[in-house]
Amino acid sequence: MGFFSKDIKTMDDLFLHTLQDIYYAENKIEKALPDMIDKATAPELKAGFEQHLGETTSQIARLDQVFEKLGLEAEGVQCPAIDGILEEADEVAGEVDDDRVLDAALIAAAQAVEHYEISRYGTLIAWARELSHSDVADLLEETLEEEKATDTKLTELAEGSVNASASS
Ligand SMILES: [Fe+2]
Numbered sequence: 088m089g090f091f092s093k094d095i096k097t098m099d100d101l102f103l104h105t106l107q108d109i110y111y112a113e114n115k116i117e118k119a120l121p122d123m124i125d126k127a128t129a130p131e132l133k134a135g136f137e138q139h140l141g142e143t144t145s146q147i148a149r150l151d152q153v154f155e156k157l158g159l160e161a162e163g164v165q166c167p168a169i170d171g172i173l174e175e176a177d178e179v180a181g182e183v184d185d186d187r188v189l190d191a192a193l194i195a196a197a198q199a200v201e202h203y204e205i206s207r208y209g210t211l212i213a214w215a216r217e218l219s220h221s222d223v224a225d226l227l228e229e230t231l232e233e234e235k236a237t238d239t240k241l242t243e244l245a246e247g248s249v250n251a252s253a254s255s
């Protein structure tokens with residue numbers, strides 16, 4: 088789907104495009120998380136990433152359900168935004184020597200991912216409601232709550248211990 092060929096004509100097309108974007112993003116995140124689990128040192132951070140990997144897998148299954156409810160094939164469309172966020176995370180992590188500083192960098196990267204997801208799901212839920220897909224909106228709402236909870240947990244970890252130990 089290219090913007091120059093003007094494949095997005097209606098609000099339904101735009102909704103579908105954005106759904107495919109987050110489907111691609113969730114799949115990329117699922118592939119990136121094992122590496123972040125490996126790199127994390129603080130046990131609570133490792134455990135938090137592990138939990139979110141499980142959630143991400145079920146979020147992908149939830150998106151499969153969304154496509155099914157809409158009578159559409161589940162497929163992704165390349166999302167340069169998430170590619171960029173993950174690429175930058177990898178680059179920065181590769182430059183950090185100290186394990187505790189690396190934990191702070193991993194949290195910062197993970198929060199950039201969560202904020203991207205929160206933004207996308209917020210938009211999708213509003214559009215789904217507008218397009219009278221309230222059952223789809225309810226499913227997406229469940230995922231949004233998980234993304235927000237993950238973001239809050241990451242803030243608590245950073246401000247509770249990781250930033251201080253990285254700075255000492
Ligand atoms: Fe997600």
Ligand SMILES: [Fe+2]
Nearest residue numbers: 201204234237
């Ligand atoms: Fe997430």
